[in-house]
Amino acid sequence: MPFILKVALPCPLRFCFDYLPDQSEAAWQRGLRVRVPFGSRELVGIIFDIEDMQDKVQLSKVKPIITRLDELPIISEELLNLISWVSEYYHHPVGDCFQVALPKKIRLGEPALLMKETYWSLASDSASESKLGKKQENVLKLLQKNSTHLSQQEITDAIGNHNDALKRLEVKRLVKKEKQVKKPALVTDLIPLKKLNNDQEAAVNAVWEKQNKFSSILLHGITGSGKTEVYIQLASLVVSKGKQVLILIPEIGLTEQFVNRFKQHLSVCIVVFNSSMNDSERQQAWLLAQSGDADIVIGTRSAVFSPLSRLGLVIIDEEHDSSYKQQDSLRYHARNVAIIRAKRENIPVLLGSATPSLESFYHAQSQRYSLITLAQRATGAELPEVELIDSSGPKACNGLSSILYKEIGKTLEEGNQVLLFINQRGYAPVLICHDCSWQASCKHCDAKMIVHQSRYQLRCHHCGFNQPLPKECPECESTEMGNYGVGTQQIEENLQTLFPETPVLRMDRDSTQRVGSFVKLVADIQAGGAKILIGTQMLAKGHDFHDVTLVGILDADQGLFSADFRATESLAQLITQVTGRAGRGRKPGKVYIQTSQVVHPFWQDLLQGGYIKMAKKLLQERKSSLMPPIGSLCVIRARAKKQASPLKFLTEASALLNQNQKLVMVLGPVPAMMEKRAGNFRAQLLLTTQNRKALHQLLDHHIEAMSKLKSSRECQWSIDVDPIDLY
Ligand code: ADP
Ligand code: ZN
Ligand code: ZN
Numbered sequence: 001m002p003f004i005l006k007v008a009l010p011c012p013l014r015f016c017f018d019y020l021p022d023q024s025e026a027a028w029q030r031g032l033r034v035r036v037p038f039g040s041r042e043l044v045g046i047i048f049d050i051e052d053m054q055d056k057v058q059l060s061k062v063k064p065i066i067t068r069l070d071e072l073p074i075i076s077e078e079l080l081n082l083i084s085w086v087s088e089y090y091h092h093p094v095g096d097c098f099q100v101a102l103p104k105k106i107r108l109g110e111p112a113l114l115m116k117e118t119y120w121s122l123a124s125d126s127a128s129e130s131k132l133g134k135k136q137e138n139v140l141k142l143l144q145k146n147s148t149h150l151s152q153q154e155i156t157d158a159i160g161n162h163n164d165a166l167k168r169l170e171v172k173r174l175v176k177k178e179k180q181v182k183k184p185a186l187v188t189d190l191i192p193l194k195k196l197n198n199d200q201e202a203a204v205n206a207v208w209e210k211q212n213k214f215s216s217i218l219l220h221g222i223t224g225s226g227k228t229e230v231y232i233q234l235a236s237l238v239v240s241k242g243k244q245v246l247i248l249i250p251e252i253g254l255t256e257q258f259v260n261r262f263k264q265h266l267s268v269c270i271v272v273f274n275s276s277m278n279d280s281e282r283q284q285a286w287l288l289a290q291s292g293d294a295d296i297v298i299g300t301r302s303a304v305f306s307p308l309s310r311l312g313l314v315i316i317d318e319e320h321d322s323s324y325k326q327q328d329s330l331r332y333h334a335r336n337v338a339i340i341r342a343k344r345e346n347i348p349v350l351l352g353s354a355t356p357s358l359e360s361f362y363h364a365q366s367q368r369y370s371l372i373t374l375a376q377r378a379t380g381a382e383l384p385e386v387e388l389i390d391s392s393g394p395k396a397c398n399g400l401s402s403i404l405y406k407e408i409g410k411t412l413e414e415g416n417q418v419l420l421f422i423n424q425r426g427y428a429p430v431l432i433c434h435d436c437s438w439q440a441s442c443k444h445c446d447a448k449m450i451v452h453q454s455r456y457q458l459r460c461h462h463c464g465f466n467q468p469l470p471k472e473c474p475e476c477e478s479t480e481m482g483n484y485g486v487g488t489q490q491i492e493e494n495l496q497t498l499f500p501e502t503p504v505l506r507m508d509r510d511s512t513q514r515v516g517s518f519v520k521l522v523a524d525i526q527a528g529g530a531k532i533l534i535g536t537q538m539l540a541k542g543h544d545f546h547d548v549t550l551v552g553i554l555d556a557d558q559g560l561f562s563a564d565f566r567a568t569e570s571l572a573q574l575i576t577q578v579t580g581r582a583g584r585g586r587k588p589g590k591v592y593i594q595t596s597q598v599v600h601p602f603w604q605d606l607l608q609g610g611y612i613k614m615a616k617k618l619l620q621e622r623k624s625s626l627m628p629p630i631g632s633l634c635v636i637r638a639r640a641k642k643q644a645s646p647l648k649f650l651t652e653a654s655a656l657l658n659q660n661q662k663l664v665m666v667l668g669p670v671p672a673m674m675e676k677r678a679g680n681f682r683a684q685l686l687l688t689t690q691n692r693k694a695l696h697q698l699l700d701h702h703i704e705a706m707s708k709l710k711s712s713r714e715c716q717w718s719i720d721v722d723p724i725d726l727y
Helices: 056-061 077-089 094-101 134-146 152-159 163-171 198-208 227-240 255-265 279-291 301-305 334-345 358-365 402-413 488-498 517-526 567-579 601-609 611-625 644-658 692-708 710-714
Strands: 003-008 017-020 033-038 041-052 116-122 175-181 215-221 244-248 270-273 296-299 311-316 348-353 370-374 385-390 395-397 417-421 430-433 450-452 457-459 466-468 481-484 504-507 531-535 548-553 590-595 632-640 664-677 680-689 716-721
Touching: 003 033, 003 094, 017 033, 041 077, 041 094, 077 094, 077 301, 077 334, 094 301, 116 134, 116 152, 134 152, 134 163, 134 175, 152 163, 163 175, 198 215, 198 227, 198 370, 215 227, 215 358, 227 244, 227 255, 227 311, 227 348, 244 301, 244 334, 255 270, 255 296, 270 279, 296 301, 301 334, 311 334, 334 348, 358 611, 385 601, 395 402, 395 488, 402 417, 402 548, 402 590, 430 450, 488 504, 488 531, 504 517, 548 567, 567 590, 567 601, 567 611, 601 611, 632 644, 632 664, 632 692, 644 664, 644 680, 644 692, 644 710, 644 716, 664 692, 680 692, 692 710, 692 716
Parallel strands: 215 348, 215 370, 244 296, 244 311, 270 296, 311 348, 385 590, 417 531, 417 548, 504 531, 548 590
Antiparallel strands: 003 017, 003 041, 033 041, 116 175, 430 481, 450 457, 457 466, 632 680, 632 716, 664 680
C-alpha cells in the first residue's frame, strides 16, 4: 500500500506535513531526515510518522520529497518519543522542538559523518641507525611516554608544531599515521580515584543499588561535601558496565573546571556540550554520543536531548539552578525532561544540590524521590560563621561598610583572598541630571539605561540598545549629570583605591564575555595570593577557591522585597551558595552580609535554621497559597507593537479558556510588569490549577481556536508551562 510521510518541519505550525516518499530502496522509518519543498522554499525535516494512504484523491495534493538525507534514522525511537512528549507537555510545535534538540548542522541537513583526524603512533620496528634531529627525538619521546596514538593536534598542544619532524620519522618508518575518528583527548597522567568517606560511599551505593530501574534520587549535600566526587565514582561504575552517563550542569563558566575533574580520574571518552563550541564541534560531539563512542556526556540544558542509546544514569548538578529552564521558544525545563527521559528508559536520575529546589525537596518529603544527605564537608572544614552588618551604619566608601572594610584588610594581611558578591540588579547605576532630575531611559523599553563607565556608554539591559554617554542633559542642557546607584565597576575602583597594593579582579558578564577570559580569571584566582574578587551570580556557583576565607555580600535586600513568588527561595539559595565559597580549604572562613533589614525574619530563619528548615517553611507558604510545587501554573504571554493588541487577544483567549470549566483559574489579562520591552507591548494571562491534567486538557482543547482568533494575528504569543517567573 502506498504511504505518506508525516514530516516535522521548522515552522510555527502545530502539526506535521504530508509528503510522498521518493523511489529509494532502503526502508522508510521514523527519524530519517528529508529535504522537502515548502512554499517557495526548501526545508529539512524529520520523518515523525509514516501513515498508510487511505484515500486516493489525496495523492494529487501531496508533494513528493526532494531528497532523502539519511540511509538510517538519525534519531532513535526513544528520542523521537521524548521530543513528542516535550512537544505535548509544553504545547510547543513539534517541528520547532527539533530545532532545540538537534545541533545546527544536523538540522540543516549536512551529512551525519564523524570528522576524522590524523593520529600518530610508534611503528613496531622502531629501531633506526640514522641520527635523529632534536625535534624528531622530542616526538619519539612523547609517543613513547604516552604509549598510545596521539593526534597531530595533541602533539602540537604538548610540544609545539612538529609536523615536519613527523613526516621525516614516517619516511624512516619510525612512526606511522592513521586516519581515525576525532575524539576528545585523554589525560595522560591519570590520578587515582579519591577514597570516599562513609557518607559519600553510602551515597554511591544507594544510587548504584537502583541501576536498571527508574528512580529519582535527591542528593542534598552541603557546599564542599564532595558531591562531584560522588558523581565521578558513579560515572566510573556505570561506564564499567558498558553504559553511558549523561551529566547536566548549569549554564555558567564552570564547565572546564568540572569536566577536568572527570578527565583527571577517568580514562574514558568524555564529550562536552557548552555554549563556547562552534557548529562543527557541536555536530562532532553529538555524533560521538550517537555512535556510542562517548561514554560520558557533560553539557548544559539542551544536552538533555543527546542521542544516547546505552544510557545508564542521568546526573543533574545544581539541580535548583534556573538556567535549566529555557526562557524563549520551547520553554522546557531540562530537569523535568531528564526525569521523564529516565523514567522512559528505566534508569535512575540523580539530582544534586546544596540548596534543593522546592520542587525536588517537596517530592523528597512526600517520598516520591529518595533522599541522600551529605552533611559534612569532605575536607573536614567547618562551614563559615555568618554575620549581618547594618548597611545604614558607618561606611568606608559608597557601598562598603567600615566593618567589612576592616575585615578585608585583615584577611589580605594574612595572605588570603576576599570574595565580594554583588547583586547585579541592585548595583546598576543609572544616569540622572542633578538640575532637572531627568533620567536616561530606554526608548524601546519601560526601563532605565545603565551606565557603563568604562565604555562611555548607556546600555539597556533588556534589549541591548546602547548609545554614547550624553555630555549634557537632553531636557535642560545642564552638564551637572551623575550616576545614581553603585555599579560593579565603581565598587571595583573604590576598592582599588582603598587597597592600592592588592589586585582586584572583577568577574561579571562584561569582564568574561570573551571566550577564554573566564578560564583565565579562574586560573588566576586559583594560583592563590592576596586578592579581592568582585563578582555577580556566576561567582556563587560551584567554584572551589581554597584561599578564599572572607566572603562579603554587599547588598542582600533586593530579594527580600521582590514581588516574585520564588524570590525568597532564590535568595536563600544564593546566600547559602555564596556562603559555601568561604573556607573551603584548610583555613576557616567567615561571611558578612550587608543589609538594611537586619531584623527581617528571613535572616533568623536562614542563618539559625539553615536552608532545609527554610525550605520547609517556604513549602508551607506555597501550600497555603497553592503555588508550585503544590499547584501548577501556566502563563500565556503576548506581545505586539500596538499597545491594545496583546490585551485584546488575551481577553478573547481568556473567554475561550473559561468556557464551561472550573478546574483551572484564568487570571488576567494584565500588562507585563515591564509593559514595553524592545519596542513591544506585552501582556499575559495566568492559569493556575491544582489539577495539572485539567490544565493540559484545557490547553489542548483550545489551542487551535486560539491560533485562529483574528486578534492572534496581530501579536506574537507563547505558552509557558511551569514558568519560573511570572513576568
Ligand atoms: P561539592 O561538589 O559537594 O561542592 P566537591 O566534590 O567539589 O564538593 O568536594 C569539595 C572538596 O573536597 C574538593 O576539594 C574535593 O577534592 C574534596 N574531597 C571530596 N571528597 C573527598 C574525599 N573523599 N577525600 C578527600 N577530599 C575530598
Ligand atoms: Zn536636566
Ligand atoms: Zn531597551
